[in-house]
Amino acid sequence: MKKLFSAPTTVNLELTELCNVKCRHCYNFWRDESIGHETIKNDKIDDLIAKLSVAGVFHVILTGGEPFANYPLLLGAIKSISKHKMSMSVNSNLMIVTKEKLSELRSLGLDHILTSLPSPDPKLNDFIMNQKGSLDKIISGIKMAREADIRVSVNMVITRQTKDQVFDAGKLVSDLDCQKLFVTRSVPPTYSDASQDDNYSLTEFEQKKCLDDAIRVKNEFNIAIGTLVSYPLCFLEDLEKYSDFVGRGCPAQAGHRMSINANGNVHACVHEEESYGNLMFQSVEEIYTTRMRKWHNRSFHYKGCEGCRYIDICESGCSMTSLAINGAHETKDPLFKGFHVFKKHYNVNNKEKLKNIINDETRFMVPQRIRFRKENGFYLINARWGNTITIDTEIAEELIKFQTTQNKIRLTSNSKLSLDVLADLFFKDIIESDNLDNSKKESIQGLGFNFDSLEITA
């Protein structure tokens, strides 16, 4: 049975449609006609954010358009998110930031920005963003953000024009002291006829080469890599080699995500034009548990995926790409290969490796950063930022007790916390130990994989 949530865990909140540039690949569906005109009113932002908090949302991503195009609004949003004790991140092209603004936001709790960097080649970057000197402006913005002690991740959208530039982008991003490079498959914008638009149709070989180049980036420059748009897992074939791209599948189908436009219209996926309600007049739950449910109840799965062991992680790849290419969500992702092709399965968390370093004497604690949300028949547990997984009720309630008392975890005969479970929890960044290097687990395997919904042994 798939676990259905009462509300999303992470929300993308678009503050304004306004943007200082006009990227050719931008998914915002009004992009081809105008620079956008909607902006959330300053006096509405606190109400909207309060609604997210009431619903139990853990993490808010402020986006646009360009959020820095309306700084007072961005400032108000960040103050409000801090007040409601949710974590946050901002998506920004960083081209119109100042040191003062970044420092002010940092002091209010903003600790991460995801920036766009379409190409490391200045001319191509200008062409894609429709603005001269665009790359230098992004680079200068990244430097200012790092000086303000804000972590920066970089998103590079892969199109036919940029497919050979992943390695150069990785080098640049590493030189700028960024933490992660996302090599993101482009979702064809709804305003372009994707079945005709050559810029979005990379061959399988070309797509794979981008991922291979990203792996070289990780190995040579020691930075994290990933993708913001999911790949069908059967496209990856070797899930050990491509473990950085396994991730958590489609966050909208998993039920984690909701996306809100500047006029209040609510979508499941940021790439989506269909709206399920308006947050200015309705509550999160009202929209999420009714009209949006079709995203969560497997109705977008492609029939060729029936019987696949990864179905609840992969959810048939990216259903917005299927919609753009074939005209319907529940159709074949163009990168689908079928579940007979797997060469190597996902080694869920190298549990054996972990179990070798954990024993009865290892003492764990539940840090205060861990957040819990009770659902019908299970709990959601948030490790930090947008990293949330489902967890068994009894385990969650034991963990809550240990967090409240701040006592070290003890294994007793009537406890559900076995060594096996502790290894899982340690791997997922949910418990910490003074005896172990807490940073080690991240290098063992990626953080984003929800092993809770999958029982696979290596």
Ligand SMILES: C[S@@+](CC[C@H](N)C(=O)[O-])C[C@H]1O[C@@H](n2cnc3c(N)ncnc32)[C@H](O)[C@@H]1O
């Ligand atoms: C729409 S932008 C808004 C925030 C800000 N203006 C920026 O570009 O960072 C949010 C993210 O969506 C990504 N994006 C835009 N169009 C896309 C597409 N067609 N496919 C995949 N990602 C896309 C951008 O690279 C950016 O990281």
Ligand code: SF4
């Ligand atoms: S900077 Fe962001 S919002 Fe602006 S056009 Fe580019 S992708 Fe779209």
Ligand code: SF4
């Ligand atoms: S068969 Fe379907 S669910 Fe399975 S990995 Fe491929 S696309 Fe994903």
